[in-house]
Amino acid sequence: MVSSDRGKAIVATVLALGASSVVSGCKDPVQTRYEPSDAAKSRGLVAIEKTGCGSCHEIPGVEWPRGRLGPSLAGFDDVGLIAGKLPNRPGLLAAFIRNAPAIKPGSTMPPMPVTDAEAQDVASYLYGLDSD
Ligand code: HEC
The missing domain is CATH 1.10.760.10 (Cytochrome c-like domain)
Incomplete structure (x- = not known):
């Protein structure tokens, strides 16, 4: 199940990036x-x-x-x-x-x-x- 673990890691990274742009005051990540x-x-x-x-x-x-x-x-x-x-x-x-x-x-x-x-x-x- 290596590949699905990797998938989860990517999802986590994307979520973290989305959250950081909210914190930095961008209007939204769109x-x-x-x-x-x-x-x-x-x-x-x-x-x-x-x-x-x-x-x-x-x-x-x-x-x-x-x-x-x-x-x-x-x-x-x-x-x-x-x-x-x-x-x-x-x-x-x-x-x-x-x-x-x-x-x-x-x-x-x-x-x-x-x-x-x-x-x-x-x-x-x-x-x-x-x-x-
Ligand atoms: C001769 C008239 C004319 C001039 C001058 C003109 N436009 Fe337009 N513009 C239009 C028309 C007509 C449309 C609608 C085009 C379409 O739907 O394909 C449009 C559409 C647009 C849109 C898309 C609008 C939307 O609601 O999606 C933008 C942005 C835009 N123009 C910017 C500019 C800018 C910046 C300039 C100057 C550098 C400019 N236009 C000069 C006639 C003009």
Whole structure:
């Protein structure tokens, strides 16, 4: 029964990791939740304003423009699926922001002129938008 003992050890490790992330103050162990740094968030806001995401999206912190062609991005860290299709993870969100149709074929959001680093900062800003 060596293999089942090993299985138990793995389960115990996973449980311990889950418990430690609760203790360290993460919102929860779910991968869609993470706490971006303030520096990344402010760079993200600059990129959002430069790129004009607000012409199609309502985004808290962006006063103008406040377009309605795309969905509101308020409380984005609570969104389960990006554009109803993709698991809401930092890497996928950044990739979607850069080139939505490449990640979600048929998406009506056009590719955006941001660098990969800017897209990651924008993702950080969006994850920083708590709905509560
Ligand atoms: C020309 C209009 C337009 C612009 C500009 C635009 N978007 Fe979008 N965006 C959309 C549309 C339309 C959708 C819905 C796409 C879909 O469902 O495939 C969308 C979807 C999204 C989503 C997924 C929303 C959800 O609720 O799942 C995110 C995140 C997003 N956009 C971020 C951005 C960011 C960040 C920028 C600026 C870099 C930006 N968008 C610029 C039109 C736009």
